[in-house]
Amino acid sequence: MTDASANAHPSRRDMLLAAGGLSLLAAATTATAQVPFEPPVPPTGEKKRLGMVLFDGFQLLDVFGPLEMFSHVRDRVEIVLIAQKAGPVKSAAGPVTLADFGFADAPKLDIVMIPGGGGTRREVNNADFVAGFRALAQATPQVVAICTGSAVLARTGLIDGVRATTNKMSWKWATGQGAKVLWVPRARWVEDGKFISSSGISAGTDMALALIARLYGKDMAQWVANRAEYRWHDDPADDPFARINGLVD
Amino acid sequence: MTDASANAHPSRRDMLLAAGGLSLLAAATTATAQVPFEPPVPPTGEKKRLGMVLFDGFQLLDVFGPLEMFSHVRDRVEIVLIAQKAGPVKSAAGPVTLADFGFADAPKLDIVMIPGGGGTRREVNNADFVAGFRALAQATPQVVAICTGSAVLARTGLIDGVRATTNKMSWKWATGQGAKVLWVPRARWVEDGKFISSSGISAGTDMALALIARLYGKDMAQWVANRAEYRWHDDPADDPFARINGLVD
Numbered sequence A, B: 001m002t003d004a005s006a007n008a009h010p011s012r013r014d015m016l017l018a019a020g021g022l023s024l025l026a027a028a029t030t031a032t033a034q035v036p037f038e039p040p041v042p043p044t045g046e047k048k049r050l051g052m053v054l055f056d057g058f059q060l061l062d063v064f065g066p067l068e069m070f071s072h073v074r075d076r077v078e079i080v081l082i083a084q085k086a087g088p089v090k091s092a093a094g095p096v097t098l099a100d101f102g103f104a105d106a107p108k109l110d111i112v113m114i115p116g117g118g119g120t121r122r123e124v125n126n127a128d129f130v131a132g133f134r135a136l137a138q139a140t141p142q143v144v145a146i147c148t149g150s151a152v153l154a155r156t157g158l159i160d161g162v163r164a165t166t167n168k169m170s171w172k173w174a175t176g177q178g179a180k181v182l183w184v185p186r187a188r189w190v191e192d193g194k195f196i197s198s199s200g201i202s203a204g205t206d207m208a209l210a211l212i213a214r215l216y217g218k219d220m221a222q223w224v225a226n227r228a229e230y231r232w233h234d235d236p237a238d239d240p241f242a243r244i245n246g247l248v249d
Helices: A012-018 A021-030 A060-072 A127-138 A151-157 A171-175 A204-218 A218-227 A240-244 B014-019 B024-034 B060-071 B127-139 B149-155 B171-175 B205-217 B216-228 B240-244
Strands: A050-053 A077-083 A085-088 A097-100 A111-114 A142-145 A187-190 A195-198 B047-053 B077-083 B085-091 B096-101 B111-114 B142-145 B187-192 B195-198
Touching: A021 A111, A050 A060, A050 B205, A060 A077, A060 A204, A060 B060, A077 A085, A077 A097, A111 A127, A111 A151, A127 A151, A142 A151, A142 A204, A151 A171, A151 A195, A187 A204, A195 A204, A204 A218, B047 B060, B047 B127, B060 B077, B060 B205, B077 B096, B111 B127, B111 B149, B127 B149, B142 B205, B149 B171, B149 B195, B187 B205, B187 B216, B195 B205, B205 B216
Parallel strands: A050 A077, A050 A111, A111 A142, A142 A195, B047 B077, B047 B111, B111 B142, B142 B195
Antiparallel strands: A085 A097, A097 B096, A187 A195, B085 B096, B187 B195
16 A cells, blocks of 8 residues: 655645746656556456465465556455465465465456466376366466466466466476477567466566556556556566576577 | 476587587577576575564565565575564455564564555554564664565664665655654665665565675675576666656656
8 A cells, every 4th residue: 555645845846836837847747747546547347356376385476476466456356365275385485375265165266377486396296286276277267377387287288289488497397397388488478368478486577567458458557567666577578588598599 | 496407498508519619609608508506606604584574464575575585595594474473464465474473482583674565554553563673673683674664664763864765655654754764765775774775565676686685795696686587676776766756856
């Protein structure tokens, strides 16, 4: 939550108005325009339910970067956390988050997201987890994989023949989980049909803003980024980490 | 966790080696150098304990952006979560995280961090919370405030006469919590003595990398950023959000 009245100093606009400097006002307005408290174009339509899937060893920022961005879509997105069973789930870094639902009792979702993290190494071989996530992904109109979450999504078979990307440091292992997936080595994120997948960790945050732009308009996404004081990298092809990790020249 | 063996495609280096193209190898090595699995300069010294303070209504990315970055400092940083009382703490966005300790039984820390979020509006007027956090901050050699966490830190009185910054949208309210603090309107983050404070939400992640650079060297910070596929904005004076929010021309 942030204040609408956000200025301890008189703004340049206020000073110009006080001085009657109306001829300079148009130019000054751009320089001092504040991020408004409510979005310039309020989100419309049905409220959406976003389910983030957790498992022991999930990567913190894979989960909480995208959720941070969606949380700014004012009162239009309900966030729920889902794991194989409801209850405490330990991240790769240590902190424990509570899953609200298990796969068996998860509510109907509009968007489902799966993060990466060391725990994916175990979950790709956990048939119950893969089946539970597969059912959720089949029933949900928008499926999002972050980082090595793409490896788990690949194991469901749902993205055979679909374009996708994943973490650039774990490329060999992750892409090995889906021989029929059309893996894209240089991409911050990839959209193909109802699936979106992002590259490693921080890429999920840029992708989340791209999804907000598609659902609510680009002005809404930029407003969210400004509220979060986040510099959004909005070009999915701009991926320096493919080169840093030797996947492309 | 990411793979050390991260390349599904033969690297340019491998192809050059196979072709015996040794004269081109030096140039090619730079272009295809991978992020190594272990940091080029391993962290040394005592293991550090980082305590993140939680309260109902904390901002997700304020907490988990910095913790994500510190979690990559291999086996040298222990992360603990501390609240007024141990147990579940609900974020502003909804997800619940478990605090490991209450203020009364918190272990000795090397670094303490306090995030922002809507809950700061309540906690600045919660004398027990302010006193508990004050005692923790006094006993800890490195104190870090993220976003409107600076407002709570200001209420302790510990940063009277100290340079600090805070969220740019909530500037008026947050700076109003500490009339004697030397507030800096244009700064991604500000370091002064044992205190570091960052601007809104995402700025905490850039600041965390700056603290990693101070503690473990800039190469370590850049290695962490590359592992997290994060574009680190490493200049504390580079703050476009001060202008977007009308605090500076």
